[in-house]
Amino acid sequence: MLNIGGLHEGVVIDHIKAGGAMEIYRYLNLEKIDSSVAIIKNAKSNKMGKKDIIKIEGPITVDLDILAVLDSNITLNFIENDKIVKKGHPILPAKVTNVIKCKNPRCVTSSPTERGLPHTFKLTDAHNRIYRCIYCEQKFK
Numbered sequence: 356m357l358n359i360g361g362l363h364e365g366v367v368i369d370h371i372k373a374g375g376a377m378e379i380y381r382y383l384n385l386e387k388i389d390s391s392v393a394i395i396k397n398a399k400s401n402k403m404g405k406k407d408i409i410k411i412e413g414p415i416t417v418d419l420d421i422l423a424v425l426d427s428n429i430t431l432n433f434i435e436n437d438k439i440v441k442k443g444h445p446i447l448p449a450k451v452t453n454v455i456k457c458k459n460p461r462c463v464t465s466s467p468t469e470r471g472l473p474h475t476f477k478l479t480d481a482h483n484r485i486y487r488c489i490y491c492e493q494k495f496k
């Protein structure tokens with residue numbers, strides 16, 4: 356049973372691979388939200404040995420499905436009135452913009468004259484979790 360630690364309303368991002376919490380914090384831009392955020396590193400896990408957990412208090416305004424792109428083992432626990440009302444893995448979004456970056460040096464997004472162009476990837480193979488850059492088709496892994 357997950358200890359929601361006095362969280363009245365919010366979300367607990369559980370089963371993050373140990374050491375992965377800061378990367379997720381950055382991807383979700385959590386420094387920009389007003390909610391209180393707690394990061395628990397190296398929590399004991401029966402399934403994983405060690406894991407990280409992020410707890411966000413209050414109404415959730417960030418798109419958490421983005422996490423499916425980064426780590427498929429993550430579990431989201433949505434909490435309302437001190438109870439888990441919804442639990443599950445994030446769902447792979449069909450399209451992600453400015454979350455992951457194209458690393459192809461010949462891609463238009465790498466061109467200095469095209470700075471500011473959004474880095475957009477499309478889910479081309481949900482089973483294998485493959486995203487491709489919409490400009491150059493470079494695979495993100």
Ligand SMILES: [Zn+2]
Nearest residue numbers: 457462488491
């Ligand atoms: Zn590209």
